[in-house]
Amino acid sequence: MGVTVKDVARSAGVSTATVSRVINGDSRISGETRKRVLQCIAELGYKINNIARSLKTNKTYTVGFICPELPNSFFMNIAKGVEDELKKHGYSMIICNSNESAEQERERIDLLLEKCIDGVIIIPASDEGMHYNRFKEMNIPVVLADRLTEDFVSDSVLVDNVNGAYSAVEHLINNGERRIGYIGGDLRLTTARERDEGFRRAMRDYCIPIDESLMKYGDFHIDSGYEKMKELMELDEPPRYVFISNYFMHIGATKFLFEKREQLKSHITIASFDDIDLSSILGFCRILVGQPVMDIGSKTAQLLLSRINGEELSFPQIIRLKTHLTIL
Amino acid sequence: MGVTVKDVARSAGVSTATVSRVINGDSRISGETRKRVLQCIAELGYKINNIARSLKTNKTYTVGFICPELPNSFFMNIAKGVEDELKKHGYSMIICNSNESAEQERERIDLLLEKCIDGVIIIPASDEGMHYNRFKEMNIPVVLADRLTEDFVSDSVLVDNVNGAYSAVEHLINNGERRIGYIGGDLRLTTARERDEGFRRAMRDYCIPIDESLMKYGDFHIDSGYEKMKELMELDEPPRYVFISNYFMHIGATKFLFEKREQLKSHITIASFDDIDLSSILGFCRILVGQPVMDIGSKTAQLLLSRINGEELSFPQIIRLKTHLTIL
DNA sequence: CTTTTTTGTGCATACGATTACATTTATATA
DNA sequence: TATATAAATGTAATCGTATGCACAAAAAAG
Numbered sequence: 026m027g028v029t030v031k032d033v034a035r036s037a038g039v040s041t042a043t044v045s046r047v048i049n050g051d052s053r054i055s056g057e058t059r060k061r062v063l064q065c066i067a068e069l070g071y072k073i074n075n076i077a078r079s080l081k082t083n084k085t086y087t088v089g090f091i092c093p094e095l096p097n098s099f100f101m102n103i104a105k106g107v108e109d110e111l112k113k114h115g116y117s118m119i120i121c122n123s124n125e126s127a128e129q130e131r132e133r134i135d136l137l138l139e140k141c142i143d144g145v146i147i148i149p150a151s152d153e154g155m156h157y158n159r160f161k162e163m164n165i166p167v168v169l170a171d172r173l174t175e176d177f178v179s180d181s182v183l184v185d186n187v188n189g190a191y192s193a194v195e196h197l198i199n200n201g202e203r204r205i206g207y208i209g210g211d212l213r214l215t216t217a218r219e220r221d222e223g224f225r226r227a228m229r230d231y232c233i234p235i236d237e238s239l240m241k242y243g244d245f246h247i248d249s250g251y252e253k254m255k256e257l258m259e260l261d262e263p264p265r266y267v268f269i270s271n272y273f274m275h276i277g278a279t280k281f282l283f284e285k286r287e288q289l290k291s292h293i294t295i296a297s298f299d300d301i302d303l304s305s306i307l308g309f310c311r312i313l314v315g316q317p318v319m320d321i322g323s324k325t326a327q328l329l330l331s332r333i334n335g336e337e338l339s340f341p342q343i344i345r346l347k348t349h350l351t352i353l
Numbered sequence: 354m355g356v357t358v359k360d361v362a363r364s365a366g367v368s369t370a371t372v373s374r375v376i377n378g379d380s381r382i383s384g385e386t387r388k389r390v391l392q393c394i395a396e397l398g399y400k401i402n403n404i405a406r407s408l409k410t411n412k413t414y415t416v417g418f419i420c421p422e423l424p425n426s427f428f429m430n431i432a433k434g435v436e437d438e439l440k441k442h443g444y445s446m447i448i449c450n451s452n453e454s455a456e457q458e459r460e461r462i463d464l465l466l467e468k469c470i471d472g473v474i475i476i477p478a479s480d481e482g483m484h485y486n487r488f489k490e491m492n493i494p495v496v497l498a499d500r501l502t503e504d505f506v507s508d509s510v511l512v513d514n515v516n517g518a519y520s521a522v523e524h525l526i527n528n529g530e531r532r533i534g535y536i537g538g539d540l541r542l543t544t545a546r547e548r549d550e551g552f553r554r555a556m557r558d559y560c561i562p563i564d565e566s567l568m569k570y571g572d573f574h575i576d577s578g579y580e581k582m583k584e585l586m587e588l589d590e591p592p593r594y595v596f597i598s599n600y601f602m603h604i605g606a607t608k609f610l611f612e613k614r615e616q617l618k619s620h621i622t623i624a625s626f627d628d629i630d631l632s633s634i635l636g637f638c639r640i641l642v643g644q645p646v647m648d649i650g651s652k653t654a655q656l657l658l659s660r661i662n663g664e665e666l667s668f669p670q671i672i673r674l675k676t677h678l679t680i681l
Numbered sequence: 682c683t684t685t686t687t688t689g690t691g692c693a694t695a696c697g698a699t700t701a702c703a704t705t706t707a708t709a710t711a
Numbered sequence: 712t713a714t715a716t717a718a719a720t721g722t723a724a725t726c727g728t729a730t731g732c733a734c735a736a737a738a739a740a741g
Contacts, residue, residue, distance in 0.1 A: 077697035079404045095433040101424040120448040368691045405727035
């Protein structure tokens with residue numbers, strides 16, 4: 026600790042410039058000198074001080090990751106993909122929890138702006154994105170993951186929600202069912218909106234009029250899944266097939282069905298978005314729309330790194346990954 | 354962007370030293386000057402460059418967080434507690450995934466050491482901790498969360514696993530059952546070991562001989578929970594009560610029971626560690642040992658910050674938080 | 682009305698690296 | 712052999728901030 030380029034330089038009998046060049050792999054250094062310097066580095070246990078380096082180079086090899094919730098397997102699978110990809114390139118990631126609030130998102134942005142990050146990945150907390158412009162102003166590349174925002178055009182990586190939902194619903198219809206219940210998310214989220222569109226489009230394409238009393242809107246959380254399924258089941262004539270547009274509402278809905286399984290008039294079949302952790306063990310589920318979650322993460326990271334490295338790409342890059350249907 | 358103390362100083366007609374002092378709240382600056390400087394800062398849109406500051410002060414206001422798995426609600430609840438607490442103090446956190454491997458843990462440590470962090474929180478991937486010494490050598494405080502390690506003595510925050518397990522098992526026994534199945538984790542993890550001890554101690558205290566054929570050891574993951582429950586149920590005389598020592602194995606075990614529910618000879622009751630997300634909706638569960646997960650996080654962060662700020666505390670600080678029993 | 686203390690600022694250096702430019706030495710070319 | 716070119720290294724400035732020390736002015740003490 027405390028050994029600097031100067032010490033190495035002195036010990037190797039060269040200038041600090043030479044030491045620096047060896048460290049940075051400058052090809053002009055003679056094999057002779059390089060060897061000597063490397064030896065001294067090893068002997069003295071020299072470790073580069075990246076703070077100092079960053080000051081000169083204006084690069085921190087650190088990116089921010091803002092996400093609406095930490096204990097959320099969906100987001101964390103994305104995070105995992107990101108972290109993995111970043112690590113390959115020597116980058117690390119500062120994680121920030123926006124708690125699904127644009128307000129807190131702003132606070133975290135303040136924090137991140139102070140840290141001189143090279144780029145930032147955001148899973149938007151809402152459809153507001155104006156405040157992301159502060160990164161743009163500082164010339165810090167931004168890539169959105171999973172969701173888009175209304176007012177902030179940006180590189181993004183997400184899945185084809187419309188077709189994902191469409192294919193699931195289509196499959197239900199092909200099973201011979203026309204009365205299909207729906208539990209969706211807050212339409213201010215693009216993901217919720219797109220899945221909603223997929224649902225409606227499938228129904229329209231099969232000439233099934235939409236019964237709005239079967240359309241329930243929650244907030245993508247467990248409790249609301251429970252609540253909305255309850256509402257559906259308390260209808261005079263509950264649907265026997267239900268499409269649920271995310272994982273957590275699926276869990277909640279299942280919880281309700283499980284608790285009331287004795288009172289159910291008929292067997293319920295669920296089709297749901299997100300094939301993670303327990304989806305497949307939730308008893309009523311037969312159809313799952315799987316998202317390539319880790320891929321979202323790694324693609325996002327790759328895109329960000331491209332921007333950071335100033336690669337020429339048209340703007341905005343919007344990468345849509347395909348979902349895949351699993352029938353249980 | 355590009356505006357530095359120098360610009361502010363020139364604009365306010367003072368020296369950079371004065372500007373710096375205003376920024377850092379030095380009380381010796383006259384109200385007059387302070388006001389003028391602050392005004393110029395606002396007008397010019399000056400933002401401090403924390404890299405430069407860190408170079409001088411040797412503080413980055415950043416800590417590392419190494420954890421065995423990102424998509425894991427237990428760890429992420431801890432992370433949330435940490436992030437929350439850190440944020441209050443202006444710190445941010447670099448998150449690293451060790452993938453439950455000491456090997457990868459080492460790689461992440463390399464990465465973190467290069468980043469000049471002020472401290473690090475580790476949820477150990479295994480019982481090896483020798484490599485954590487590298488932080489100690491650099492004088493970087495370390496706090497372990499949730500688990501201890503064999504060979505690295507350290508400040509730590511964890512729960513009273515022994516008594517947590519004990520009380521759950523005790524409750525089963527008080528229900529009148531003496532044949533109790535057990536699905537535990539890899540004994541190389543302190544958490545697994547302690548819960549094992551709790552189980553055995555309760556049995557001993559109630560004078561119930563332990564039937565080793567009912568003791569199954571998995572690895573804290575879903576699949577092994579499934580597997581071990583299968584083994585238990587395939588015994589000639591399966592236990593009707595089972596204690597499971599973590600969340601994920603609980604899920605796996607439930608999955609098995611759910612799939613085979615028609616073939617079960619009798620009703621199964623589960624007592625399990627960890628009261629998160631779905632524990633309570635898993636059909637066979639009646640007893641849950643809840644951990645104060647977010648508290649683990651915030652306490653860990655608090656302890657780390659104390660060390661970073663050089664507060665006088667005896668070493669090591671081992672904080673044990675109490676679990677609480679929930680009967681469903 | 683000195684002398685001492687306090688208060689408010691400025692000067693200059695340091696933090697630890699990178700890098701443009703200058704310089705030396707070796708090699709190739711005429 | 713003289714000169715042009717290339718290769719290897721050194722010199723010194725720079726990145727943006729913090730801070731010990733010096734110093735002047737103002738306030739307090741004598």
